[in-house]
Amino acid sequence: MSDKPRKRLPLRFLTLAEIVAVVAVVVAVLGYWDSHRERTQESREKALAARERQVEARANAMKQAFLMTGAPEGSGDRIRLSTLRPEQVIQTQTIWFPREIRGPSVETTGNPRLEVSWIEDGLRKAKSKEGxxxxxxxTVFIEDGQTKTDRAIYQVGYSLHSRTLRKAEVDLDGLSLGRRGVTGDLQAAADTLWAAR
Known part of the structure; x- marks a missing residue:
């Protein structure tokens, strides 16, 4: 090995132009990072706002939705109808049964119900033990001080019980929603569904 002294690289200072260029690159990188972070934050806020609008739209739809429930009363000879939401108050109802079960419609005022006496003869003729x-x-109802209407098809559950030397006893079991927002003739809709059962 030779003892030659190593050459030192000359020490060089950056020029003002090079310092400005390095600072410009650093500022550009920081600006890009800041704008990227800002865009990410904006997209998060937009997504959150969109979710909030969807939740609010669903809540408004549920608020406008009308749904009845029915609970048997007495010994099955009546179903008391009520709204799912207490701020909806039923005023009147017109109820159409299939013509094979009952010819004319039934109207109620302020006492929403279904009575077995309205349809028991027709159900006895149908001769189905249950269905x-x-x-x-x-339904005409009041909600938030406004009068509104709802047109729907419901299914009324029933059962027939044979009795010795007497007509079969008919019990009403309950009520379930079939279809909401029905347009057209409700009588025809009930007839069609009964014929297709």
């Missing part, structure tokens, strides 16, 4: 009867229901 469901489609009914068209036009």
């Amino acid at each position: 469901r009867v489609p009914v068209g229901v036009l």
Whole structure:
């Protein structure tokens, strides 16, 4: 090995132009990072706002939705109808049964219900021990001080019980929603569903 002294690289200072260029690159990188972070934050806020709008739209749709429930009363000879939401108050109802079960419609005022006496003769003629009867229901109700209407098809559950030397006893079992927002003739809709059962 030789003892030659190593050459030192000359020490060089950056020029003002090079310093400005390095600072410009650093500023550009920081600006890009800041704008990227800002865009990411904006997209998060937009997504959150969109979710909030969807939740609010669903809540408004549920608020406008009308749904009845029915609970048997007494010994199955009546179903008391009520709204799922207490701020909806039923005023009147027109109820259409299939013509084979009952000819004319039934109207109620301030006492929403279904009575077995309205349809028991028709159900005895149908001779099904149990089943469901489609009914068209036009409901006028008040919500938030406004009068509104709902047109729907419900299914009324029933059962027949044979008795010795007497007509079969008919019990109403309950009520379930078939279809909401029905347009057209509710009588025809009930007839069609009954014929297709």
